[in-house]
Amino acid sequence: MNRTPCILLLAAALLPLAASAHKGWLAPSKTVLDVDQWITVDAGVSTEPFVRDHNAMRLDNLVIVAPDGSTVAPENASTGKLRSTFDLQLKQPGTYRISVLNDGLMASWEEDGKPKRWRGTAATFATEVPAKAKGLKVSESQGRLDTFATAGKPNDGALKPTGRGLELVPLSGIADLFVGEDARFRFLLDGKPAAGLEVEVIRDGTRYRNAIGEQHLKTDGDGVLSLRWSEPGLHWISASVQDAKASVPQAKERRASYTATVEVLSP
Amino acid sequence: MKRHHLLPLLAALGALPAQAAQLDVSVQVPQLDVAEYHRPYVAVWVEREDRSVAAQLSVWYQVKRSGPGGGPPAVGADGKPQSGTKWLPDLRQWWRRGGRDIAMPADGLSSATKPVGTHEQSFGDKSPLAALPPGRYKLVVEAAREDGGRELVDLAFDWPAKSATTLDASGKTELGAIRVAVKP
Numbered sequence: 436m437n438r439t440p441c442i443l444l445l446a447a448a449l450l451p452l453a454a455s456a457h458k459g460w461l462a463p464s465k466t467v468l469d470v471d472q473w474i475t476v477d478a479g480v481s482t483e484p485f486v487r488d489h490n491a492m493r494l495d496n497l498v499i500v501a502p503d504g505s506t507v508a509p510e511n512a513s514t515g516k517l518r519s520t521f522d523l524q525l526k527q528p529g530t531y532r533i534s535v536l537n538d539g540l541m542a543s544w545e546e547d548g549k550p551k552r553w554r555g556t557a558a559t560f561a562t563e564v565p566a567k568a569k570g571l572k573v574s575e576s577q578g579r580l581d582t583f584a585t586a587g588k589p590n591d592g593a594l595k596p597t598g599r600g601l602e603l604v605p606l607s608g609i610a611d612l613f614v615g616e617d618a619r620f621r622f623l624l625d626g627k628p629a630a631g632l633e634v635e636v637i638r639d640g641t642r643y644r645n646a647i648g649e650q651h652l653k654t655d656g657d658g659v660l661s662l663r664w665s666e667p668g669l670h671w672i673s674a675s676v677q678d679a680k681a682s683v684p685q686a687k688e689r690r691a692s693y694t695a696t697v698e699v700l701s702p
Numbered sequence: 703m704k705r706h707h708l709l710p711l712l713a714a715l716g717a718l719p720a721q722a723a724q725l726d727v728s729v730q731v732p733q734l735d736v737a738e739y740h741r742p743y744v745a746v747w748v749e750r751e752d753r754s755v756a757a758q759l760s761v762w763y764q765v766k767r768s769g770p771g772g773g774p775p776a777v778g779a780d781g782k783p784q785s786g787t788k789w790l791p792d793l794r795q796w797w798r799r800g801g802r803d804i805a806m807p808a809d810g811l812s813s814a815t816k817p818v819g820t821h822e823q824s825f826g827d828k829s830p831l832a833a834l835p836p837g838r839y840k841l842v843v844e845a846a847r848e849d850g851g852r853e854l855v856d857l858a859f860d861w862p863a864k865s866a867t868t869l870d871a872s873g874k875t876e877l878g879a880i881r882v883a884v885k886p
Contacts, residue, residue: 467791469802587802611798700794702854 459492459694460484460671461533461582462639466698467610470528470586476509478535478580479518483641484671484696487517492580494519496536500593502529502586525586530609532593537578538600540686544568557683564685573686577601582696585610598626601674601693606659612699614667620660624676624691628658632674636662639669664699671696722827723862724885727759729843730820730878734850741815742847742876743789745796746823748831749840749856755800756839757830760823762815763790765807792846795854799842820879834861845876853877859884 462477462485478492479485491514501507509521525531542553542564553564557575564571577600589610596602606619622629636650654660664670675692682689727746743764748757764786787806791797806812825831839861846852853876857869863884871880 467794467797469787469791472788608798613794613798702795 457482457489458484458637458671458673459535459578459580461492461535461580461694461696462669463533463582463584463696463698466582466584467700468525468584468586471524471526472586473522473524474584475520475522476533476582477518477520483647484637485639485669486642489517491515491517491519492535494521494535496538497521498534498536499523500532500534502527502531502590502592504592504595507531523584525584528587529590530583530585530593533582533584535578535580537576537580540573540575540683542568542571542573542685544571560683560685571685573681573683574688574690575681575683575686577689577691578694579692580694580696583609596623596626598623600625600691601629601632601676602626603672603693603695609697612664612697613702614664614699615702617661617663620672620695622654622658622660622674622693624658625680628656629654629674629676630656630658632658632660632676634660634672634674636673637671638666639671667699667701669696669698723831724824724826725829725831725841725859725861726881726883726885727823727825727841727843728820728879728881728883729823730880731816731818731845732873732876732878733818736850738849740848740850741817742845742850743786743793743815744843744845744877745793745801746841746843747796747799748834749799749842751838751840753799756834757825758800758804758811759825759829759831761790761793761796761801761804761806761808761812763787763806763812765812765814789846789848792852793844794846794852795842796844831861836860836862841882843873843877843880845873847876851875855880857882862886 457480459480464475479487480492481489494512494514497509499507499509509523512521540555540557540560544551555563579600589608596604602623604621604623606621612618622632632654634652636652637647641647652660652662673694675690677688677690679687680689729744731742743762745761746759747755750756767784767786790801793801838858840856840858842856844854853873855871855873855877857871859869859882863886865886867884869882
């Protein structure tokens with residue numbers, strides 16, 4: 436009888452780990468368009484990117500930056516069972532950055548002989564987590580998922596790095612990704628080039644082939660990822676790092692993750 | 703009669719306007735056996751060897767969209783008549799090679815889509831080609847059709863030509879015969 440709650444707690448404790456085995460993704464309907472056109476974007480979490488068979492991604496932390504650097508709101512946002520979705524009209528010429536930012540702290544400790552778990556932000560940490568909690572363990576996660584859509588001529592007004600966590604700066608045009616051509620992206624960790632970073636790339640359509648066909652690549656000494664596209668379609672590009680550079684002193688560990696969805700076209 | 707004597711002389715001096723180099727482009731829109739046919743969007747431009755654009759020559763697109771069933775022009779949410787600029791990005795290479803930088807409609811560049819048949823265009827001393835430095839270029843023709851496919855055909859040529867040259871190419875699906883005649 437007593438074991439059931441214990442197992443539940445254990446399961447809850449393991450959840451973040453289990454969730455990290457799944458991949459978060461944003462799937463834009465198109466990324467190269469003309470001004471005033473609409474796109475629709477799906478957001479989900481699943482074992483294989485873009486396969487709508489597990490969970491919707493919450494849109495609470497959706498941030499859309501317009502070409503002029505201002506923030507714009509999505510339309511028709513809704514969350515279903517297997518995916519969330521929203522629409523966006525590209526009213527400005529230039530490149531939009533569509534992001535889901537998941538920043539937060541996780542803490543676990545023991546209280547009255549029972550394990551306690553907490554999730555929150557650096558702002559609420561001090562008031563909600565007892566300072567002298569027994570066996571306190573705190574870790575921080577900084578997650579960013581990006582995708583891009585360009586109306587007319589691309590620009591980089593929305594692409595400026597924030598200097599926080601892992602980020603990507605397209606070096607070859609984000610609206611000019613074509614099969615048979617080389618693309619270059621610079622990865623930044625806290626605004627500095629992320630050298631030797633392991634990056635995984637998966638192309639859409641895993642359901643209709645026998646192998647996932649993931650590519651494992653590495654950034655060079657300047658944090659630059661170079662690759663040549665061999666097939667068209669949406670591509671899921673992801674990397675993560677674990678280090679001790681947390682933003683609160685109680686956190687010993689920080690996990691920064693980054694995922695981009697880019698669209699590669701046929702030449 | 704006297705004028706005729708003068709002609710070879712002027713020609714020899716290179717002073718005759720008729721001497722200006724000219725590029726004639728002929729594009730065939732092929733007959734297709736499909737249930738629902740829409741005329742293709744077609745763009746023609748000139749690329750340098752590094753694939754950068756040397757000159758935009760023409761783009762045919764649906765300047766005014768008709769309403770459902772070929773009725774009066776479709777009107778957008780803003781009350782303005784809609785044009786078919788929405789599908790211009792489907793000319794994927796043209797779009798990245800400068801199409802997206804051009805406001806439509808563009809004088810001297812854009813015009814309505816063309817019916818099945820062969821369409822001739824001439825570019826001479828009043829076209830963007832007049833300012834082209836001598837060299838090797840590529841003429842690129844790209845076509846995209848709603849509810850259909852997309853095709854790109856290119857042809858390399860020297861500009862200006864030393865002697866009159868005719869080059870032929872052919873598309874397989876969305877484009878028919880493409881002919882380029884370069885005249886010195």
